[in-house]
Amino acid sequence: MSEKSFFVDIDCFQQKKHGQNAFGDCFKSKRFTDEGRLLAVLSDGLGSGIKANILATMTATMILKFIEDGKDILKATEVIMNSLPVCQVRKISYSTFSAFECSDEGEIKIVEEGNPDFIHIRNGRLVEHTPRIVTSKKFTNRHMHLYNFKLEPEDRLIFCSDGVTQAGMGTDEYKLGWRREGLIEFVESEIKRDPSISSRHLAMEIVKESIRKEPDHQSKDDVSALVLYFRKPRKLLIFTGPPYRQDRDAEYSKIFDDFDGRKAIVGGTTANLIARELGREITTEKYNKGMLPACSHMDGVDLITEGILTLTKVLEYLNEGYDRWPDDAAGRLIELLLDSDVINFMIGSKLNQAHYDPDLPLELEIRKNVVKQLEKILSGRYIKKVNLKFI
Amino acid sequence: MADEKILLELCFGTTCFVMGASKLQEIESIIPPQYKNKVEVKAHTCLDLCKNSTYMKAPFVKLDGEIISEATVEKILKAIERKIDG
Numbered sequence: 322m323s324e325k326s327f328f329v330d331i332d333c334f335q336q337k338k339h340g341q342n343a344f345g346d347c348f349k350s351k352r353f354t355d356e357g358r359l360l361a362v363l364s365d366g367l368g369s370g371i372k373a374n375i376l377a378t379m380t381a382t383m384i385l386k387f388i389e390d391g392k393d394i395l396k397a398t399e400v401i402m403n404s405l406p407v408c409q410v411r412k413i414s415y416s417t418f419s420a421f422e423c424s425d426e427g428e429i430k431i432v433e434e435g436n437p438d439f440i441h442i443r444n445g446r447l448v449e450h451t452p453r454i455v456t457s458k459k460f461t462n463r464h465m466h467l468y469n470f471k472l473e474p475e476d477r478l479i480f481c482s483d484g485v486t487q488a489g490m491g492t493d494e495y496k497l498g499w500r501r502e503g504l505i506e507f508v509e510s511e512i513k514r515d516p517s518i519s520s521r522h523l524a525m526e527i528v529k530e531s532i533r534k535e536p537d538h539q540s541k542d543d544v545s546a547l548v549l550y551f552r553k554p555r556k557l558l559i560f561t562g563p564p565y566r567q568d569r570d571a572e573y574s575k576i577f578d579d580f581d582g583r584k585a586i587v588g589g590t591t592a593n594l595i596a597r598e599l600g601r602e603i604t605t606e607k608y609n610k611g612m613l614p615a616c617s618h619m620d621g622v623d624l625i626t627e628g629i630l631t632l633t634k635v636l637e638y639l640n641e642g643y644d645r646w647p648d649d650a651a652g653r654l655i656e657l658l659l660d661s662d663v664i665n666f667m668i669g670s671k672l673n674q675a676h677y678d679p680d681l682p683l684e685l686e687i688r689k690n691v692v693k694q695l696e697k698i699l700s701g702r703y704i705k706k707v708n709l710k711f712i
Numbered sequence: 713m714a715d716e717k718i719l720l721e722l723c724f725g726t727t728c729f730v731m732g733a734s735k736l737q738e739i740e741s742i743i744p745p746q747y748k749n750k751v752e753v754k755a756h757t758c759l760d761l762c763k764n765s766t767y768m769k770a771p772f773v774k775l776d777g778e779i780i781s782e783a784t785v786e787k788i789l790k791a792i793e794r795k796i797d798g
């Protein structure tokens with residue numbers, strides 16, 4: 322990723338209709354890191370429960386697959402619009418959708434059919450766009466709204482299912498529901514309150530707020546909010562292991578110190594080396610947590626942990642997947658990793674004499690391999706951009 | 713030696729931790745009452761002793777600068793006793 326490029330932070334939060342056991346809305350996305358583009362679809366299936374779930378999932382999966390296979394987003398969605406059946410009873414479409422394709426440069430193409438119009442917030446205010454409308458040749462009541470524009474840094478887009486805009490409908494206060502106007506007002510105030518709010522949190526707040534509009538705080542429909550935040554990437558640098566050549570300790574410590582982003586040191590010897598080179602003090606917490614050595618602290622560094630045992634645990638936790646990461650050094654490192662978009666590892670290649678003690682398990686010799694496996698899972702499952710540098 | 717405390721330094725580096733230092737953190741709560749306020753406990757990322765083959769074996773602790781290798785809770789308590797009671 323070049324220094325100039327931005328990061329497309331997207332996340333979706335959903336709530337099922339109260340009493341149903343399946344989501345009737347479906348969100349799917351795919352990031353192509355090498356090409357610097359991202360596809361996402363939010364689809365709302367007719368009705369609720371398992372039937373709606375199948376319709377929505379089918380629609381979202383097909384759109385994503387078509388675009389992925391190289392079809393233009395307009396072509397792909399048009400095929401879907403023309404082929405989705407109509408409900409025999411209610412004579413309306415089986416599912417509605419919003420789909421978009423966005424590049425790392427912020428070029429975005431959006432297609433919407435039936436979902437509430439997306440909301441574009443720039444500098445805390447609403448930006449309105451006029452769509453180009455394409456009507457289905459087969460079903461004249463189906464219209465696709467097309468948009469094509471360029472995002473600016475710090476722009477946000479909000480997509481939602483009608484469960485959000487119709488929340489509270491029929492109540493005294495919201496006869497016609499919360500509506501798009503209510504949602505816009507809410508989003509503006511949330512961004513004002515926390516200008517760097519992540520997509521995940523904003524999506525969550527929107528869904529929670531819309532459910533609060535219901536008299537008994539129970540969702541009457543499936544509720545989904547999808548947020549896109551075009552922002553500077555959050556960068557993390559992890560220094561692990563002493564450099565191969567000791568005469569370059571100073572140079573690498575300086576690179577580490579000058580890094581513009583968050584920093585972590587993984588390894589006791591590495592921490593000592595950096596402290597020495599930068600003339601700083603390290604303090605170590607007195608109590609180990611879980612099965613791992615305690616964390617340490619130094620000015621200008623966000624996290625310091627022990628090395629190979631902690632890295633191995635991080636890998637193990639990521640592979641297992643948790644709702645809440647354990648409260649130990651590995652859990653803290655994971656929080657930092659997952660809160661970053663671009664993760665750089667500086668991996669020192671100096672052999673640590675201590676680890677050749679035959680009493681110690683082989684595991685201790687394989688820092689490089691552990692980092693390589695971490696790279697795989699972070700870039701694969703967690704869609705992070707990971708760079709490795711062996712020093 | 714009224715306020716003079718002796719300094720006990722633990723090592724939580726990989727080598728020491730694996731070789732048993734993980735069990736040494738309890739030491740603070742085990743130190744008998746008569747010595748308790750005479751000992752200050754500090755932890756380190758690595759005491760840099762594990763790289764040096766002239767030292768014996770991990771886990772290492774330092775008691776007022778003096779290296780104790782293959783440290784155990786018992787060994788440390790004995791050393792504290794010796795140090796304070798002379």
Ligand code: FES
Pocket residue numbers: 589723724725726727728729757758759760761762763770772
């Ligand atoms: S790990 Fe204890 S001295 Fe290095």
